[in-house]
Structure formats: structure tokens, C-alpha cells
């Protein structure tokens with residue numbers, strides 16, 4: 001990724017030393033396309049997002065935690081967490097918890113897929129710009145890691161009173177949280193907008 005490129009069409013030397021992954025350079029004199037540094041950024045985001053979505057579905061389908069105390073056992077699933085809060089007279093908290101731990105992250109993942117599928121195939125889609133904006137707005141409202149830490153802290157307390165077993169869904173959610181974080185980390189905002197704008201120009 002060094003130095004200058006001579007334009008194939010008009011021989012002008014163009015400095016592309018500041019070119020970052022995902023940017024394209026074209027000749028300022030004649031507009032001839034010079035180079036495009038690709039890395040599989042969108043394929044990575046896409047792979048993590050699809051895997052995270054599968055992990056999230058798994059996390060909702062099986063027992064999350066089970067508690068055993070003096071011969072009684074109770075099993076809790078992830079969707080039951082907000083349902084229990086609702087039942088305990090905390091509907092607002094229930095809605096917020098469901099949104100922060102399940103629905104907002106799920107929406108972010110679906111948006112990431114909608115964004116990276118066309119970007120990977122270099123196809124313009126009319127939803128690219130609004131989806132790009134929403135991804136970055138919503139991701140700050142998903143509290144996946146906060147929830148995991150909260151669960152671990154409460155588990156330490158509950159373990160003194162009952163035998164706690166982590167169910168398949170618990171590990172599914174941990175897996176989902178890791179994949180979700182990796183998907184967000186793999187998405188470069190600058191590169192994304194560069195590519196969206198490039199696609200928009202190409203189309204026009």
C-alpha cells in the first residue's frame with residue numbers, strides 16, 4: 001500500500017499513500033480507476049452477523065438457567081426474564097430489558113446483513129444509507145455485555161442459596177454476545193460510507 005501509482009490512461013503519478021482498506025483511488029486528471037484496496041470486511045461482518053443471529057435464536061429456545069433448592073427445581077428461559085419482570089409489576093423495565101437484550105441486538109444484526117450483502121456484492125440498494133445510519137444509532141442501545149455481566153453478578157449471589165445450572169441457552173447467549181461484538185468491531189464506519197457513496201455514484 002505504498003507510494004504512487006501511475007495512471008494507466010494518462011501516466012499521471014497519483015499519491016495513494018493515504019489510501020486505506022476499502023477506499024478506491026481514481027485519477028484526478030482523467031478519472032481512470034487506479035486501485036481499490038479490498039479486504040473481506042463485509043464478508044466478515046456478514047459471517048459474524050449470521051452466526052450471531054443463529055446463536056440468539058438458540059439462546060431463546062432452550063433453558064437459560066435452572067435453579068435447584070431443597071428438592072425443588074425451576075427452569076428459566078431467556079424470554080421469561082422480561083415476562084417475570086412484567087408479572088412482578090414492572091412493565092416498563094420488562095419492555096426495556098426485552099429491547100436491550102433481545103430485540104435491539106436482533107434488529108442491528110438484521111440491518112447489518114441488509115447492509116453487507118449488497119456491499120459485498122457491490123450492488124446499490126436504496127436502503128443502504130438509512131440502514132447504515134440506523135446500524136450506528138442502534139448499536140449504542142444494545143446492552144449485550146451489560147446483561148451478561150449482570151447475569152454473572154446475580155449468579156454469584158444466587159449460588160449461595162441454590163444450585164444453579166447454566167443451560168444451553170446461557171452458553172448460546174454468551175456465544176451470541178461475542179459474535180455480536182465481533183460483527184460490530186469488524187464494521188468500519190468510514191469504509192462503509194466510502195463504499196456506499198461509491199456505489200451511489202456508480203449508479204448515477
Ligand SMILES: [Zn+2]
Pocket residue numbers: 007008009010011012027028029030031032
Ligand atoms: Zn489519468
